[in-house]
Amino acid sequence: MSNTKPLLEVKNLKMHFPIEEGILIKRQVGAIRAVDGISFTVNSGETLGIVGESGCGKSTTARAIAQLYTPTDGEVLFEGKDLVTMSSKELLKTRKNIQMIFQDPYASLDSRMTVRTIIAEPLEIYSRTGIMKMTTEEIEQRVEELMERVGLSRFYKNRYPHEFSGGQRQRIGIARALALNPKIILADEPVSALDVSIQSQILNLLSDLQKEMGLTYIFIAHDLAVIEYISTRVAVMYLGKIVEISESKALYKNPLHPYTQALLSAAPIPDPLIERKRQRIILTGDVPSPDVERYGCYFYDRCPKKMDHCKTHIPPMEQIDENHQVACWLHVDKAKWPV
Amino acid sequence: MKEKLLEVKGLATYFKTDSGVVKAVDGVSFDLYPGETLGIVGESGCGKSVTNLSIMKLIPSPPGKIVGGEVIFKGEDILKKSEEQLRKIRGNSISMIFQDPMTSLNPFLRISTQMIETIVLHQDMSKAEAKKKAIEMLTLVGIPAPEKRIDSYPHQFSGGMRQRVMIAMALSCNADVLIADEPTTALDVTIQAQILELIDELSKKLNTSVILITHDLGVVAGMCDTMCVMYAGRIVEKAETHALFAKPLHPYTTGLIQSVPRLDKDKKQRLFSIEGQPPNLIDLPDCCPFHPRCHKAMDICRTKYPVLTEVEPGREVACWLYRDKEGER
Ligand SMILES: Nc1ncnc2c1ncn2[C@@H]1O[C@H](COP(=O)(O)OP(=O)(O)OP(=O)(O)O)[C@@H](O)[C@H]1O
Ligand SMILES: Nc1ncnc2c1ncn2[C@@H]1O[C@H](COP(=O)(O)OP(=O)(O)OP(=O)(O)O)[C@@H](O)[C@H]1O
Ligand SMILES: [Mg+2]
Ligand SMILES: [Mg+2]
Numbered sequence: 001m002s003n004t005k006p007l008l009e010v011k012n013l014k015m016h017f018p019i020e021e022g023i024l025i026k027r028q029v030g031a032i033r034a035v036d037g038i039s040f041t042v043n044s045g046e047t048l049g050i051v052g053e054s055g056c057g058k059s060t061t062a063r064a065i066a067q068l069y070t071p072t073d074g075e076v077l078f079e080g081k082d083l084v085t086m087s088s089k090e091l092l093k094t095r096k097n098i099q100m101i102f103q104d105p106y107a108s109l110d111s112r113m114t115v116r117t118i119i120a121e122p123l124e125i126y127s128r129t130g131i132m133k134m135t136t137e138e139i140e141q142r143v144e145e146l147m148e149r150v151g152l153s154r155f156y157k158n159r160y161p162h163e164f165s166g167g168q169r170q171r172i173g174i175a176r177a178l179a180l181n182p183k184i185i186l187a188d189e190p191v192s193a194l195d196v197s198i199q200s201q202i203l204n205l206l207s208d209l210q211k212e213m214g215l216t217y218i219f220i221a222h223d224l225a226v227i228e229y230i231s232t233r234v235a236v237m238y239l240g241k242i243v244e245i246s247e248s249k250a251l252y253k254n255p256l257h258p259y260t261q262a263l264l265s266a267a268p269i270p271d272p273l274i275e276r277k278r279q280r281i282i283l284t285g286d287v288p289s290p291d292v293e294r295y296g297c298y299f300y301d302r303c304p305k306k307m308d309h310c311k312t313h314i315p316p317m318e319q320i321d322e323n324h325q326v327a328c329w330l331h332v333d334k335a336k337w338p339v
Numbered sequence: 340m341k342e343k344l345l346e347v348k349g350l351a352t353y354f355k356t357d358s359g360v361v362k363a364v365d366g367v368s369f370d371l372y373p374g375e376t377l378g379i380v381g382e383s384g385c386g387k388s389v390t391n392l393s394i395m396k397l398i399p400s401p402p403g404k405i406v407g408g409e410v411i412f413k414g415e416d417i418l419k420k421s422e423e424q425l426r427k428i429r430g431n432s433i434s435m436i437f438q439d440p441m442t443s444l445n446p447f448l449r450i451s452t453q454m455i456e457t458i459v460l461h462q463d464m465s466k467a468e469a470k471k472k473a474i475e476m477l478t479l480v481g482i483p484a485p486e487k488r489i490d491s492y493p494h495q496f497s498g499g500m501r502q503r504v505m506i507a508m509a510l511s512c513n514a515d516v517l518i519a520d521e522p523t524t525a526l527d528v529t530i531q532a533q534i535l536e537l538i539d540e541l542s543k544k545l546n547t548s549v550i551l552i553t554h555d556l557g558v559v560a561g562m563c564d565t566m567c568v569m570y571a572g573r574i575v576e577k578a579e580t581h582a583l584f585a586k587p588l589h590p591y592t593t594g595l596i597q598s599v600p601r602l603d604k605d606k607k608q609r610l611f612s613i614e615g616q617p618p619n620l621i622d623l624p625d626c627c628p629f630h631p632r633c634h635k636a637m638d639i640c641r642t643k644y645p646v647l648t649e650v651e652p653g654r655e656v657a658c659w660l661y662r663d664k665e666g667e668r
Contacts, residue, residue, distance in 0.1 A: 053527035165616050166383075195382035195554065200598040200612035207609075222527065229600035229607065252602060266532035268557025269603050270596060272581050275561040282536060283529045284481070286497045 005080060006041035007184060007216050008065070013038050013074035015057070015064045019291060033290045034060040036240035036298075037074070039317075042184070047210070047217040049231030049248070051224055051263070053287055057240040058220045062186040065218070066100055067091060078184075093131055099177040103189035105169030109161040115172055116157040119143045122179045132180070146175040150205060167198035174205065184216040192221060203230060224267045228252050233323070236260045239298040240290055247323035256326040258305045297329070305330060313338045343411075344548055345371040345394075345433075345516055350408035352386075352393045355401060359621035363389040365572040367408075368647070371516065376542065376549040378563030378580065380556060380595075382617055386572040387552045391518050395433060396425055412516075431461040434509040436502075438521040444493040444501060451489040454508055461512040476507035480537055499530035503537070510541055517542060520552045535562060556599055560584060568592050571618055571628035574647055577655040588656040590633045627659065635660060 016031040035057040042048045050058050064071045067083050076083045078094055086094065099122075102108035109118055123139045126132040134142070144154040150171040161169055170190060177185055187206070191199040207230065209215060221227050227234055228248055235245040236257065244257040255261045262281040269275050283302045296311040297303065303310065310329055317327045329337060348368050354361040364386040371377055379387050392398055394410050396418060410417040417428065429435075437443050445453060454473035455466055464472065470489075477485035480503040493501055502522060509517055519538060523531035539562060542549050551562060559566050559580060566583055568576040568591065576589040587593045597611035615632040627633070630640040639659050647657040 053529065167616060195617075196556075196595060196598045197382060197613040198616065200600075200610040201614070203600070204610055204612055223600075224528070225600040225602045228602060229610065262529055264602070266528040267602055268555060268561050269601060270556035270560050270584070270599050271601075271603070272560040272584050274603055275557065280532055280536070282532055284533075285483075286499050286530065287527070 004044070007044040007079065008042040008218075009075075009077040009080075010041070010061075010065065011039050011075040011077070013061070013064060013076065014072040015060050015069055016072040030291055033240050033293070035064060035071075036290075038235075038237075038240075038242045039074075040235055040242065040245055042216060042218060044183070044216055045210075045214055046232040047219050047230055049227035049234040050218060050220045050237060051222060051227045051234060052237035053222060053263075055287060055290070056237040057290075058222075058237060059188050061237070062100065062188050062218065062220060066098055066186055067095065068100075092129065096126060096131065096180045097183040099180065099182040099185050101170075101173050101177050101185060101187040101190045103192050105166050105173055105193065106161075108173055109169060111161050114158050114160055115147070115152070115164075116140075116143055118161070118172060119146055119175045119179055122176065126180060142179065143175075146178055149178070149209075150175045151201075165198075166194050167201060170194065170202055171205070174202075174209075178209070178213075181213075182215070184218065186218045186220075188220045189222070190219075191226060192223070199226070206230070224252075224264060236263065239287065239294075241298050241327070242317075243299065243328070244324075244326045246325065250324050254324075256320065256324070256331055257299075257328045258303050258330075259299050262304070297327075309338045341372050343370045344373045344375075344413070346409075346411040347371075347390075347394060348409045348411065350390065350393055350410065351406045352389050352398055352403060353406050354403045356621070361620045362572050362623060363403075363620060364393060365623075367569075367572075367574055369567055369574065369577060371548050371550065373515075373548055374543075374546050375565065376539075376551060376563045378559035378566035379550065379552045379569060380554060380559055380566060381569035382554060384617065384620070385569045386620075387569055388520055390569075391435070391520055391550060391552060394518070395429055395435065396420070397429075427461075430457060430514070431512055432514055433516040433518065434512060434514040436505050436509050436517070436519040436522045438524050443505060446493050449490050449492055450496070450504055454489070454504075454511065457508050458511050472511060473507070476511045477504070479510075479541065480504070480507045481533070482507075499526055499533065502526060502530075502534055506534070506537060506541070510545065510547065513545060514547060516548045516550065518550045518552075521554070522551075523558070524553070524555075531558075538562075556596060568595070571623065572620055573628070573657065574655075575629070575657045577647065579653060582654060588650065588654065588661060589629075589658050590635050590660070591629050594632075627657075 013035055014037050015035040016033050018028045019030040020026040021029045052058055063069050065076050071084055083091060120139050120143050123134055123142060127134045147154045152171050191202050194202060219230050231248045234248050234251050235242045238259050244260045255264050262283045265281045285302050288301055296313060297315050300306055300310050307329060315327045315329045315332060317325050318331050319325050350364055350367045352364040354363055367390050381387055393405050398405055405418060455469040458464060458469040458472055474485045474489055477489060482488055482500060482503060523534050553559060563580050566580050567574045570591050576592045587596055594613040598613060600610060613632050618628050625644050626642050627640040627645055630636040637659060645657045645659045645662060647655050649655050650661045
């Protein structure tokens with residue numbers, strides 16, 4: 001790892017959604033702990049993959065970083081400055097560098113707008129606010145340039161999203177995200193809704209763009225093979241917590257957390273010779289609900305290796321080596337176990 | 340040679356739409372043997388679900404119509420049966436699991452009511468016996484405390500539990516054939532592993548034949564004895580799973596297998612990708628539908644459809660590369 005400052009630093013980020021009751025007077029009766037205290041850094045030019053099962057808080061993490069939600073607690077430092085406490089004017093300026101791509105290329109694009117309008121919108125907003133000065137011709141030219149770059153003919157400029165296939169729509173979303181020349185892109189399941197043959201086109205496009213433009217990605221997916229392919233480092237989430245974070249190769253070669261091990265062993269490999277010889281760790285039960293406060297390990301209910309104190313004590317994040325951290329009592333020095 | 344349990348011959352199902360006729364399934368044939376698990380893979384819209392709905396004669400008409408073919412089950416053509424006879428076959432001899440369990444579970448009825456109804460409809464049993472059988476099946480699929488949970492409503496169960504209830508219902512009638520249409524696509528991998536293991540284990544135990552529809556090549560690799568690859572409403576390649584993965588013949592199959600990122604591969608080479616996108620199924624010209632995306636396309640591919648042909652024992656492929664240029668073997 002280099003000594004330069006990380007591009008993005010997330011510290012103890014929490015996003016709790018209140019559960020309210022009452023008709024006239026609402027009162028909070030509880031909270032959904034969608035993201036429950038996570039910390040990580042992202043270095044310039046790398047791809048941090050976030051993987052985990054449905055409802056573990058991946059999208060909420062991305063949205064809280066982009067300040068689409070105001071975090072319940074914690075800091076989101078971009079180039080050293082905290083987005084959470086920043087003035088709205090300063091936030092608007094900084095946000096230009098942080099863009100999102102969404103999962104559903106059908107729902108995330110406004111169906112009444114032409115491709116031109118969709119891609120030009122961020123440019124026009126920033127021109128209006130005076131943060132960026134661009135003439136109409138410059139914007140027009142930029143839109144065409146972006147379209148060609150993501151593999152769409154500029155002759156499609158005046159078409160509407162429904163006239164495109166899923167993969168093409170995802171290209172439109174990517175062009176829009178690139179419009180302001182961001183430094184980091186938060187891609188929330190950008191290929192999950194696509195067929196494999198289209199998925200590989202988009203994955204290749206994203207890696208080409210990264211190389212050419214020096215982009216940094218946070219890439220969210222539930223497909224482990226996709227995450228491994230695209231990421232330099234990977235964070236594994238479970239129930240609003242990061243349970244393991246590591247350099248990508250080390251995580252797949254030597255997963256330490258029992259949840260990571262189960263997740264890896266459950267992911268099918270498209271080769272019958274290998275697939276049929278694999279030893280699976282089959283977890284029992286389902287992911288519990290995130291609406292209760294937990295005092296022990298969040299994975300306790302489903303863990304095949306649980307110990308007594310796991311139920312009552314949250315395991316600390318341990319540094320295994322320079323690039324590998326895990327939050328599991330099995331990897332904490334026995335001397336430090338609670339009695 | 341083993342006797343065929345189900346024989347699909349030249350099945351064709353079209354949909355009339357405002358923009359033209361969608362040839363969703365156009366001449367699909369395959370056989371299913373007792374105890375066999377057959378996989379059907381292909382990309383979204385290639386006709387996997389329509390194929391299997393047609394087998395059960397469950398095509399909404401209009402706009403859909405089964406325009407040709409036969410589905411021979413135990414020597415008789417299902418497509419010629421009356422609605423009354425079909426009701427007996429569905430659930431009794433051939434049962435289905437759908438991708439979204441909420442479409443087939445009634446949200447307003449208790450799980451117990453729905454399971455008992457299904458069992459009584461297909462088997463000669465009293466309600467009390469049926470309830471016992473239902474609890475037995477729920478135990479089998481791993482629902483904890485089934486005596487208590489059986490009286491819950493579907494929304495009180497998680498997605499994985501609902502899918503297990505569906506499997507319990509589908510298997511409670513000792514069907515000969517289980518058609519599972521993307522049974523795990525909506526579920527997480529750890530839950531998917533549970534469900535697939537369950538289907539595999541139960542089908543072996545009860546000697547049920549399974550047609551498993553999926554777009555996940557990894558799932559086919561782990562579960563299926565034989566497999567069909569579909570593209571644009573037709574089967575383009577059919578083989579034993581091991582043989583097909585060892586040496587895919589159709590350029591589409593080859594491309595598909597190479598496009599998937601793999602956990603077990605060390606080298607991070609650039610992913611292979613099939614350029615372009617699947618064709619519109621309206622007004623498909625009578626040539627190879629894959630030719631615009633195929634890097635091995637020849638002149639004949641643009642003018643004539645390559646019929647699915649056996650090129651090696653047990654291996655069928657629809658591609659001109661494996662035929663002589665006159666179109667005759
Ligand atoms: N706006 C909201 N209000 C209340 N609860 C929410 C909200 N958004 C998300 N949640 C809850 O927070 C938890 C985490 O949701 P999130 O969408 O971040 O999960 P995810 O990991 O992205 O899942 P998926 O893989 O299904 O997209 C879930 O329990 C979800 O129901
Ligand atoms: N009711 C309908 N009316 C018109 N077209 C239909 C109808 N049902 C299916 N089709 C068309 O038939 C084709 C095959 O659909 P089918 O549902 O079999 O695809 P599939 O292979 O199961 O795809 P997926 O993987 O997305 O489930 C598609 O092009 C679809 O648009
Ligand atoms: Mg999400
Ligand atoms: Mg389908």
